[in-house]
Amino acid sequence: MRLLDVRDLLGHPGAVREERLRESLEGLETELAGVPAPIDADLVLEALVEGICVTGTVRGTLALRCARCLAAFERGFEIRVHELFVRDAADDGEEYPFDPERGIDPEQMLRDAIGTELPFAPLCRPDCLGLCEVCGGDRNLRECPGHERVDPRLAALADLLPLLADPDGGADRG
Secondary structure, X not given: OOXXXXXXXXXXXXXXXXXXXXXXXXXXXXXXXXXXXXXXXXXXXXXXXXXXXXXXXXXXXXXXXXXXXXXXXXXXXXXXXXXXXXXXXOOOOOOEEOEOOOEEOOHHHHHHHHHOOOOOXXXXXXXXXXXXXXOOOEHHHOOOOOOOOOOHHHHHXXXXXXXXXXXXXXXXXX
């Protein structure tokens, strides 16, 4: 990702500049979600006494896989960012570091903002029926014919049903 040169803003509190980015963020993904295409960011860089305030909007597309039926789908996103870049950022602080000679690297800020938007268990639709645990058919596509289900906690009782139907176990009375 390209660095943003901010030397013209340093020492001029109140100075503002707009930046437009179109960048790829490789490796930003989970098992069910990722950012495959470049993202677009419209950013405003404002010089402050403390550092550089970066605000703006980040847009892109998430490539998702449904947590229930495993269908692939895409969903757009739009995120507002408002972050402070300072020269001497603490490792455990909320600010991002920048080098006055090299500039601002917005990559970590973008990764943090988008990373919090990646869903843990994305759904292709709220009423997704998912896959059948018996045959693996997609219930949304009616690929599952339906199966008799016995609660595993009651499975031992199924062995008693024949005995209940014939208490003598089939012995002749006579």
